[in-house]
Amino acid sequence: MNSKSLTCCLVFLLYTGLFSSTSPSSLIHVNSTTSVLNVTIPHSLSQSLENFALKALTTQHHTGALYRAILPENLSGIEVSIVRLTGKSLWNSGAKFSNVLIPARSVSVPPARRVAIVYQNLGNWSNHWYTVPGYRLIASVLGFRVLDVSDQDNVKEISLRIKNHVEISFRGLTNESDEKLLSRVRCVSFKAQTEDEEASHISRMVLPGVCYGSSHGDYSVIEPLESDKKKVESWRVWIVGFVLGFGLLGFLGIACTMVIRMLRTNKIQVMMERDADDGEVFERRWVGGSKMPSAAVTRTLPEPETGSLG
Known part of the structure; x- marks a missing residue:
């Protein structure tokens, strides 16, 4: 067994021991793990957070109200909340809680009469569970899961079919200008289920501090590492x-x-002028006190006339 497998086993045993006192009727049995980029996130963590959320929901019965789960001290820094909705209200109005906007015309798959949406903010645990090669997280990982709570004795995780995009808001990233922020950072989404074709997806941030998604899962904001920036x-x-x-x-x-x-061109012109000057040679004669060029006089020779006088 390698060190990575040993670490996952220890984490699983730790969370299993912590949450063994939870009511068996509210447990969600998932034994697999989800591989996201270069880390392995045990479903036991997500399952444990959901269990705490369900425990908070069992003592409260108001549909449409958001309740915050109470977590143990060893999970300090993580925030979990839950809201219960009817399938009809989710379709008609969607849901807007805890920095997440689920649009209207959303339906659970398979259809459920009552659903519970569990919101989680991993806070300072974000970098422990999620890493993106070549990037670093600059915001907490925010996410949500959808549960079918129609039968309290058979609670199970389900998915959503969403017509429009989910909107996740990250407040207070930096104080820099919007243009600089949009050019520097990227949005990253981590799918909640292993059967998805891609476990993660990186996209541009269109509006400052806002990321968009197409399904339930986890979301965050990343920026390139300094070494990559320099490259x-x-x-x-x-x-x-x-x-x-x-x-x-x-x-x-x-x-x-x-x-x-x-x-x-200049050389050719000079040569042409020189050739023109040197083309005809004049003799020089002394005229007075000066030596002047003198051309030889050529007399036109008379030509005899061949015709007779009439």
Whole structure:
């Protein structure tokens, strides 16, 4: 058994011992684990949080009211709350509790007469259970699960079919400008069930502090690690330098070509002028006190007439 498996077993035994006093009727039996990126999250943690939420719900009977679960000290930093709704009200109005907006026209799968939505904020446990290679979490992991509570003796986790996107709000990320925030951070969603095709999904943040999802699960906000930022900036510098260098070389090449053409043109012009000056040689004679060029006088020779006089 490797160290990772041993750690998961120890965590499972710890939470099993802590929550063994919970009523068996409210337990949700899930024995598998969900693999998310490079960590393995035991369902025992999610199951235990749901058990505490259900315990808070059994002492309260008001439909549509949000109740906060009481957690032990060893889970301090995590917040769990629960609300019970009818399937009809979920379809007509959706649900908006604990920074999560579930839109109207949402229906449970399979259909349930009464559903309970468990909200969880992992707080300072977020980085312990979730890691994204190349990124770091800059916000707590927020999530929600849907339970069928139509039969209190057979509570089970179900899914939602959502017409529009779920909206998750992350308040107070930073004090920087919205434009800088949107360009720097990304939204990440972690699916709640292993049968999903993708266990996680990274997307751009459209509105500051708001992420959108298509199903129940966990959500958070991430930003690239500094090393990755430097690599991206280094690549940008190399690309910009290459483009500028290529442009400079092209400009210098064009300038050199134009200079060479101008020099050749000037040289040809000088040679032509020199050839023109050297094309006819004049003799020089002294005229007075100056030596002047003198061309030889050529007399036109007379030509005899061949015709007869009439």
